[in-house]
Amino acid sequence: MKQIKLSYLLIAITFVVTLASCHKDKVIPKTNNPTATRAGLYVLNQGGFGSNNSTLTYYDYTTKQLTADLFSTANGGSKIGDTGNDVEIYGSKMYIVVNNSNRVDVVNAKTGKLIKQDSVHQCRSVAFYKGNAFITSYDGNVAVMDTTTLSISKYITVGRNPEQLVVSNDKLYVANSGGLSFGNPDKTVSVIDLTSLAETKKITVTANPVSLAADTYGNVYVISLGDFASVQGGITVIDNKTDAVKSQFAPSLGYNIPIAAQGDYVYYVTADNKIAVYNAKTQTAAQANFITDGTVITTPYTLAADALSGEIFVTDAKDYSSNGTLYAFDKTGKLEYSIVVGINPGKIAFVNK
Amino acid sequence: MQGIEHYLKSILSFLPGLFLCVVLPFSVNAQTDTAKKLNEVKVKTSPIPQVQSMAPIQQISANAFDQYGAFDVAGAIRNFSGVNIKDYGGIGGLKTVSVRGLGANHTAVLYDGILVSDAENGQIDLSKFNLNNVQDITLFNGQPATICMPARSFTAASILSIRTIKPALTANKPYQVTAGIKAGSFGLIEPYLQWQQRINNNWSFIVNSYFEDANGRYKYQSSGNGSSSTRDRLNSDISARQVDGALYWTKNDSNKFNLHINYYDSERGLPGAVILYNANTSRERLWNRDFFMQAGYERIWASGLHLFLNTKLSQNYLRYLNPDFLNEQHLLDQRFTQREVYQSAALAYHFAPNWEVSYSTDVAVNDLNVLFNYPYPLFPHPTRLTMLNVLASNLTLGKLQLEGSLLNTNITETVKAGRAAPARNNFSPTLLAAFKPFENSGFQLRAFYKYIFRNPTFDDLYYGGIGNPNLKPEFTNQFDLGATYSKALNGFIDYIALTADAYYSHVTNKIVFIPKDAYNGSIQNFGKVDIKGIDISLKTQTKSISGYKGSLSLNYSYLQALNVTDPTSSIYLNQLPYTPKNILAFNAGIDHGHIGLYFNQVISSSRYYTNDNLPYDYIPGYAISDASFVYHTVLNNKPLRASIGVNNLFDKSYFVVQSYPMPGRSLRLSIQITI
Secondary structure, eight states: OHHHHHHHHHHHHHHHHHHHHHHHTOOOOOOSOOOTTEEEEEEEEOOSTTTTOOEEEEEETTTOOEETTHHHHHTTTOOOOSOEEEEEEETTEEEEEETTTTEEEEEETTTOOEEEEEEOTTEEEEEEETTEEEEEETTTEEEEEETTTOSEEEEEEOSSSEEEEEEETTEEEEEEOOTTSTTSOOOEEEEEETTTTEEEEEEEOSSSEEEEEEOTTSEEEEEEEEOSSSSEEEEEEEETTTOOEEEEEOOOOTTOOOEEEETTEEEEEOTTSOEEEEETTTTEEEESOSOOSOOOOSSEEEEEEOTTTOOEEEEEOTTSSSEEEEEEEOTTSOEEEEEEEEESEEEEEEEEO | OHHHHHHHHHHHHHHHHHHHHHHHHHHHHTSOOOOOSOOOOOOOOOSSOOOOSSSOEEEEEGGGTTTTTOSBHHHHHTTSTTEEEEEOOSTTSOEEEEETTOOGGGEEEEETTEEOOOTTTOOOOGGGOBSTTEEEEEEEESOOSOOSSOGGGGSSSEEEEEEEOOOOOOSSSOEEEEEEEEEEGGGEEEEEEEEEEEOSSSEEEEEEEEEEEEOOOEEEEEOSSSSOEEEEEOSOOEEEEEEEEEEEEEEETTEEEEEEEEEEEEEEEEOOOOOTTOOOOOOEEEEEEEEEEEEEEEEEOTTSEEEEEEEEEEEEEEEEEETTOOSTTSOEEEEEEEEEEEEEEEEEEEEETTEEEEEEEEEEEEEEEEEESSOOTTOOOOEEEEEEEEEEEEEEETTEEEEEEEEEEEEEEEOSSSOOOOOEEEEEEEEEEEEOOSTTSOEEEEEEEEEEEEOOOHHHHHSTTTOOTTOOOEEEEEEEEEEEEEEEOSSSEEEEEEEEEEEEEEEESOEEEEESSSSOEEEEEOOOEEEEEEEEEEEEEEOOBTTEEEEEEEEEEEEEEEEOSOTTSTTTTOBOTTOOSEEEEEEEEEEETTEEEEEEEEEEOOEESSTTOOGGGEEOOEEEEEEEEEEEEEETTEEEEEEEEEESTTOOOOEEETTEEOOOOEEEEEEEEEO
16 A cells, blocks of 8 residues: 555656656757757766765757766666766767766767776866876876776876866876865866876966866966965966966956866856856956856856857756756857756766767 | 673673662661651552643653664654654664754754753754663653743754653662663663662652663665665764763752753764765764753742742763875864853743743853864854743633743854854744633644744854854744544543644745855855644553553654745755655554563655655655564562564665665664662
C-alpha cells in the first residue's frame, strides 16, 4: 500500500515538474548563427559541494534538444561525482575535471561515453598543449597527462592551491591562489616551459589569483580575489613575451571570477553582476555592460565565447542551490535564447559535428 | 579482542566514579535524619497522557525509552507528530530536530527548565543528550502553558524540555544506586551509574555519570557509479563521558531550591559526506567540553504570589581538526570557546483563582572566542547582551481557557574588531485558547497564535569571510487550530487519547547560506516560506487481561513547506529540501508480567535535497522498523532490568541526509540493577 502511495506521489510530482519545466524551458529557435561545424554545447554543472550531483548538460544545436545529464545517459546511469569543476575538449576526447571526487574523466567528446578515469587529488582545471593535458591539483601541483595513453606522466610543482591555467606564447600560466590559507593567500602565477615541463618563473600578481584568459595580442589576464581584508581583488595583465606585469587595475569585481577573451575583447563580471567589456587591442575599458537588451543575470557564474559564431554565453547560478540558466547572446549583446541547466553551471564547452 | 580492550578501558575509566560511590555514603549516613514523620502526599497518577492543553504537547517518559528503541534524545522523540530529525547517521553523528518545517534554530531545548544555548551556531545536537538521567522529554508547540517561567521559555517556535530524574526517597531507604551497562553494535560500550541520596528531610542529591565508547563503524550500500557495493563507514568513532550532579532542597512543594552541575566531554571522528569515486577516509575530528552550573529557587506563597529565580553559568569548548586541509600548514585546527552568564526572575500573582498574571525578566551575556592555527585578524570576538521581558496572563472563564503573553527582546552586540550587528528590539505576542464545549466529555478545542523569531547566530553574523553582520532575525508567524479527546474507558480499552491539529506558518527573512563557490559564500536573509500541516496522534492501552496488556501509539504528520520567495523563480512553490510531506510513526507493545515486547515503525515519504524538486534530486522514502524486548524482575529485593533492542530490524539501506548513509541493522543490549 505504502509503495503504491509513494510511487503515485513520485509520478504526480514528476508530471507536475515536467509540465512546469516544459513551460519554462521553451527554447526560442536560433536564427542568425549558422555555425555549420558546431554540433552543440556542454555545460558542466558543479552541483552542491558534498552532494555528488554534478551533471553534464548537453544542448544539441540542430534538434534543439536538451539532455539534463549526458554523462549519466551515456554511461548506464553512472554519475559524474562531486563538484565537476572544469570541462574541455581536445581532439576527439573531452576531459571532465571532478574536484571533490579526485577524478579526471576522459570521455568521447561526441557521445560522452567514458574512456578512462584518472585519479588526480583535488583537481581543479585543465589545459592542453601538443598532446599533453595539464591538470591543476589543489595540493600545489600540475599533473601532466599524455592524451594518447591517458596516463599521468609527471607532476610539476607550482604554488599553493593552483586554480585555472592557460597556454599562451607556448608557455603555460598557472594561477596559484593559496585560497585555503585565509589571511595569507598566494599571489603568484607560475610560468611553465612546455618543452622542459618545468616551472621557470613565478610572476607576482594581486593576491589570490584564480582565473585566467589569454588574448591574441600577447596578453594574459589574471583575476584575483584579494585577501578578503585589506587587499582588494583585481585584474593583472601579463605580457606573454617578457612575463612581466604590464598593468594592474582593480575594478569592483565583488568576488566574481568569470573571464573570457574573444577577438579584440575581454569579458569579465563586475560586482553589480554586469558583463564588462575590455578592449584588448587598446587596453582600455570598452563597455560597462555587454548586454544591450536589458537581460538581467542574478549570479553570473561562467562566461564563454564561441570564436566561430562570435556568440557570448553566460550562465546564471541564481541562488547557488537550484537549477541555473544558460544565456546565449549574439555579438551585439542581444539575447538569442536561454536554456535550463543544472546547479552551479561553472563551465561551457563547444563540440563540433 | 578489540571488544575486551574497550570493555577494560571503560571499566578503568569508570573506577573513580565507583570509588566516589563507595566512600561518600558513609559521610552522608553519619548525618542524623531529623525527620520524624513524612508528609507524603500520594498522587494518584492516571496513565492517560496529558493532551488537554492549549498548545500541542507530546511527552515521553523514561519507562518508554526502551519501547521506542531510543538511545538518545533524538531517538526518543522521533515518533512525535510534526518532528523531523535530521540525522547524519551513526552513533556519533549529528542529530538535529526540525519541528513543523522550521529549522533547528527555532526549537529551544530546555534542560530542567533552563535553555541550553548555543550562541555560535544555534543548533543543539540531540545526540549529545544521554537518556540515563532523563525522567521525561516534552515537546511544546508554541510554548508551555505555565506562565511563571523564565522569559527564555517564551522565545522559540517550539520548546523541547528535558527533565532529569529527581530523587524521591524515604527515610527508611535514604539512598538508591543504579548501575547499568549498554553494549552492542558500533563497538558500543556504555557503563553508567546513578546515585540518589536523601540527606535529611529537606536535602537530597543525585549524581549521574556515564562513559560511552564506540568505534562507530557500520556497513552501508554505496551506489551511483552504476553498480552497488558494500562499504565501511570509517572515522565515525565516539568517546564521551558525562557527570551530572544535582542538589535539591525541598521544604515543601511551594518552597524549593536546586543546584545542577553538568560536565560533558567527548571526542569523535567526523566521517563526512560519502563522495563518489573518492575512497579517502576523512580524518576530521571534533572535541567538545561543555560545562554548566545552574540553580533555581521557587516559592509560592499562600497569598497567591509565585516567585521563580533561575541562574546559569556555562562554558562550551569545541575543537575541530582537519589534518588534510590544503592550506600552508596542511592543517586546520579551530578552537571555539563560548561562555554564558544568565539570570532570570519570574513573578506571578493570582488575582483570582481563575486569573494569573506573570512578569519575567532575563538577562544573558554570551561571548565567543576563537583560536585558529593561522593568523585571522578579522575574527571579531563578539559579545551579546540579551534582555528579555515577558508579561503573561492566563484566565479561565467557565469552559474557556485563555492565555496571552508579550515578549520584548532587546539584543545589543559588541565586537573587538570589525563591525557589530546593529541593536535589535522586538515585541512578540502569543495567544492561546482552549474551549471545552461539553462537561466531562473529554473533548476540547484549542488554538494558538505565536509571532516569534530566531536571531542570527554568531556564525551567521561573523564567521570568517561568510558572516553578515547586517542579518535580520528570521521571523515566523504560527497559527494552530486543533481538537483533543481523551477518555478513560471501562471496557477492553483502558483509555484513548486523540489529538488533531492543523497549522499554518509563514517564515520571512529566512537565513540561508549562499555559497559563492566551493570555498566561499555568504549568509543572507533570503526567502519566504509558507508552511501548512496536520499533526494527528493517537495513544491507547488495553486493560490487563489474564496478565496481558497491549499499548499502541500512532502519529501522523502532513507537512507542506513551500518556497514563496520569488514568484518569477523556477523554484517558486516548490517543497523545501529535506522536508518529507508525510511521516507516519507507530509503536505497539505487549506486556506480560516480567516481559514486554515492542515494535516501532517510522515511515517517511520521499524528499528532495535541492530546491528544484527534480527526479535527479530525489531521496526515496523509507520505512524503518525497530523491535525491543524488555525483561524486569526483582532479585533479592533489587530491581533488575534487561533489554535487547534491534534498530532497523529489516536492514534497510536509506538516507536522511544526502551523501550520509544511515546504518543498517544494529543491536543493543542493556542491563541495569538498582540497589
